[in-house]
Amino acid sequence: MITRFDNHDLSGRNTFGMKVSCACFIEYDSPEDLAELDIESLPQPVFHMGGGSNLLFTGDFPGTVIHSDIRYCRIVASDGDGVLVEAGAGVTFDDFCAWAADNELWGVENLSGIPGEVGASAVQNIGAYGVEVKDVITQVKCFDLVTRRELTFSNADCRYGYRDSMFKHAPAKGRYAVLSVLFSLSRAAMPKLDYGNIRAELPQGQEYSPAEIRRTVLRIRDAKLPDPKVLGSAGSFFKNPVITREEYDAVEAVAIAEHGEDCRVPHFALEGGMVKVPAAWMIEQCGFKGMECGNVAVYHRQPLVIVNLTGKASPSEVIAMEQRVIAGVKEKFNITLHPEVEHV
Ligand SMILES: Cc1cc2nc3c(=O)[nH]c(=O)nc-3n(C[C@H](O)[C@H](O)[C@H](O)COP(=O)(O)OP(=O)(O)OC[C@H]3O[C@@H](n4cnc5c(N)ncnc54)[C@H](O)[C@@H]3O)c2cc1C
Incomplete structure (x- = not known):
């Protein structure tokens, strides 16, 4: 069966709790239904979403959101x-x-x-x-x-x-x-x-x-981690950066200059000489853990997570916080964080 809603409210369908809507929302519960759907006739663009737990809607979506209800x-x-x-x-x-x-x-x-x-x-x-x-x-x-x-x-x-x-x-x-x-x-x-x-x-x-x-x-x-039903988020907002050994040495030098010779930078050595450093550690080192700004915050228990503190955060507030964290980490460690959360 195909269910269609026009001008559909997506607030309850994204764990960040962004108050946004889409021009058209389609749900299908079998492959045959999807095959019958005339995609070209729907408002464009078309985006297939799941539970909306890795998405940041940056505003109302002008096209069609499709969702699978195939459950077995x-x-x-x-x-x-x-x-x-x-x-x-x-x-x-x-x-x-x-x-x-x-x-x-x-x-x-x-x-x-x-x-x-x-x-x-x-x-x-x-x-x-x-x-x-x-x-x-x-x-x-x-x-x-x-x-x-x-x-x-x-x-x-x-x-x-x-x-x-x-x-x-x-x-x-x-x-x-x-x-x-x-x-x-x-x-x-x-x-x-x-x-x-x-x-x-x-x-x-x-x-x-x-x-x-x-x-x-x-x-x-x-x-x-925050329970999305209580505090909106999309989980880890940033990916853990995978950096070269030289970049890692530079990160370690910054940490040692600040905290002394005994300071240890958490990291995982990867195949091929690359190193994965927890983005949460970098964000915390920049002093962002628990930082609040308007309706959003860097989660106080896990700084990798940006939360919708009041439930009233707008996409632009989340993006402002994202940019602030990226700029801070770049300035301190010369490493560019990339979002894990997909901006739609
Ligand atoms: C509190 C919290 C904790 C989290 N913890 C983790 C964690 O520990 N590890 C981790 O990896 N992630 C974690 N996440 C992120 C998130 O849960 C995952 O990325 C999850 O897989 C997203 O699933 P979703 O159904 O919500 O997909 P959505 O966010 O709706 O979509 C994600 C992507 O998948 C695509 N997609 C969805 N369904 C389909 C489909 N049927 N066909 C084609 N494309 C599709 C979308 O187009 C989009 O590109 C966490 C998120 C939250 C809110």
């Missing part, structure tokens, strides 16, 4: 401990994680609590606590809005990187509507506990179920 989750094959699960794009990703934990299937427990939907997870390559969804994605079934045909991309076709995939870049950007995702989960225990707070809360060498790890992850996230 089923085991399609199993071989020994390996289990292939297909989930519809409109399934809330955390419901899928809960379903996997309830069925004692391993693979997505560390990704529990990430807002948004299954379709977007494959676009974004969501990640948390040492796991990225690409680790368990086998195939992504899509509808090509140009050729009007269904097609299936393998994991390799998707060209996954850090919070990145081919779906986020031309010529694929905006062309494919994700219909469903095929995940490769496992009945055999494969806990990933060697990451940050999980390591502290769940010592290695003991046995845990996926449900126990899920509960722990949800608890850690609750303590650290």
